[in-house]
Amino acid sequence: MTHPGFESQVDALLDGELTADDARELEAHxxxxxxxxxxxxxxxxxxxxxxxxxxxxxxPDALRERVRTALAVATSAEMRPMPRPQRxxxxxxxxxxxxxxxxxxxxxxxxxxxxxxxxSDRLADAVLASHIRSLMPGHLTDVPSSDQHTVKPWFNGKLxxxxxxxxxxxxGYPLLxxxxxxxxxxxxxxxxxxxxxxxxxxxxxxxxxxQGNVPDMRDRQGYHLRxxxxxxxxxxxxxxxxxxxxxxxxxQLQQAIRSDA
Amino acid sequence: xxxxxxxxxxxxxxxxxxxxxxxxIVQDAYLRALRYFDGYRGESPASARAWLLTIVRNTAYTxxxxxxxxxxxxxxxxxxxxxxxxDDQPAGVEVRHDAKETLGRALxxxxxxxxxxxxxxxxxxxxxxxxxEVTGVPVxxxxxxxxxxxxxxxxxxxxxxxx
Numbered sequence: 001m002t003h004p005g006f007e008s009q010v011d012a013l014l015d016g017e018l019t020a021d022d023a024r025e026l027e028a029h030x031x032x033x034x035x036x037x038x039x040x041x042x043x044x045x046x047x048x049x050x051x052x053x054x055x056x057x058x059x060p061d062a063l064r065e066r067v068r069t070a071l072a073v074a075t076s077a078e079m080r081p082m083p084r085p086q087r088x089x090x091x092x093x094x095x096x097x098x099x100x101x102x103x104x105x106x107x108x109x110x111x112x113x114x115x116x117x118x119x120s121d122r123l124a125d126a127v128l129a130s131h132i133r134s135l136m137p138g139h140l141t142d143v144p145s146s147d148q149h150t151v152k153p154w155f156n157g158k159l160x161x162x163x164x165x166x167x168x169x170x171x172g173y174p175l176l177x178x179x180x181x182x183x184x185x186x187x188x189x190x191x192x193x194x195x196x197x198x199x200x201x202x203x204x205x206x207x208x209x210x211q212g213n214v215p216d217m218r219d220r221q222g223y224h225l226r227x228x229x230x231x232x233x234x235x236x237x238x239x240x241x242x243x244x245x246x247x248x249x250x251x252q253l254q255q256a257i258r259s260d261a
Numbered sequence: 262x263x264x265x266x267x268x269x270x271x272x273x274x275x276x277x278x279x280x281x282x283x284x285x286i287v288q289d290a291y292l293r294a295l296r297y298f299d300g301y302r303g304e305s306p307a308s309a310r311a312w313l314l315t316i317v318r319n320t321a322y323t324x325x326x327x328x329x330x331x332x333x334x335x336x337x338x339x340x341x342x343x344x345x346x347x348d349d350q351p352a353g354v355e356v357r358h359d360a361k362e363t364l365g366r367a368l369x370x371x372x373x374x375x376x377x378x379x380x381x382x383x384x385x386x387x388x389x390x391x392x393x394e395v396t397g398v399p400v401x402x403x404x405x406x407x408x409x410x411x412x413x414x415x416x417x418x419x420x421x422x423x424x
Binding site: 007008011012015017042043045046047049050051052053054056057058059060063064066067070071074125129132133135136137221222 | 266267268269270271274280284287288291292293295296297315319323326360361362364365368379382383384385388389393394397404405407408411412414415418
């Protein structure tokens with residue numbers, strides 16, 4: 001066999017991933033070392049075999065069509081977020097006034113409910129998208145710090161509010177940092193917490209009176225979302241942590257918020 | 262209109278080793294891409310491709326975690342995937358594989374984490390850094406996975422040559 005460690009170096013050389021200096025050095029070594037030379041030749045042969053024998057696929061036309069349709073549907077749903085009120089009940093206005101009035105109330109009521117539902121769905125989507133985006137390398141924090149007294153002032157001047165920041169390290173959820181994000185048509189503060197390998201994102205923005213006061217919990221795509229509001233702020237929490245521990249985290253955070261107030 | 266779909270489909274195809282699952286994953290991924298597009302800040306066409314492949318890869322990964330394609334996916338395991346396990350033909354039956362078939366079978370036997378680095382590097386020509394971004398691991402891990410995956414494919418080819 002080859003000397004360990006050289007294998008991936010030879011690979012990196014053939015992949016053009018070494019710096020010019022390192023490449024020169026390794027090439028010089030290969031001319032002196034038959035084992036590494038054989039490894040290089042084997043790798044070149046493998047590459048040729050892969051080129052010849054491992055195909056790239058062309059996406060089937062039916063798939064292109066499917067995706068195009070799905071995207072068109074999704075786009076038009078986004079453009080027309082408000083469900084239209086039912087025509088049927090409004091037609092009933094021709095009937096006796098009392099009945100008509102009650103139907104209008106029902107129609108408007110369900111229209112509002114559907115609207116609120118749609119808003120909250122879109123919000124959950126936006127929070128989840130941001131959470132997943134934050135898992136990509138380099139996207140988690142703008143201000144990486146476990147110190148709440150570093151993170152809180154960092155938001156000054158970047159937001160039109162000063163989000164409450166709590167370190168929950170003592171309770172097993174260390175603060176990892178904060179970042180700005182854009183959700184629900186506004187800039188929001190996001191605080192990242194850790195629990196073993198899992199990340200928890202807490203989204204905070206000022207509460208709007210009469211909006212989103214209903215606590216919400218939903219699970220989608222393997223992630224858990226939790227939502228609640230205080231009189232001052234709206235909170236959304238997103239994580240892949242198991243539901244029990246996430247519930248505990250939410251409890252700890254709510255406690256810390258209450259003890260602030 | 263639908264850029265990078267061949268690349269997306271190829272990655273999904275090798276991830277799932279199944280046409281139907283691959284199509285579902287590509288469709289899911291493009292819908293996700295539509296939703297996340299606000300978060301996309303890359304400039305070059307190449308980074309758009311890596312961005313899309315990241316979404317495809319994550320879609321495939323979470324789909325597997327949800328168990329939908331679990332049956333199709335074997336974890337990487339040195340004992341199970343030893344050289345002996347690569348050829349499961351009954352003894353005494355003379356079957357001649359050409360190199361292409363051997364290679365395809367060996368690739369299928371790799372765990373998806375190893376298979377994907379081969380696909381991203383050899384078929385799609387991504388740099389180590391881009392592969393790290395797509396698969397969410399450090400460049401060092403990309404290097405070692407790539408080396409291990411290649412070593413394994415090479416063993417399979419050598420095995421075949423000796424028979």
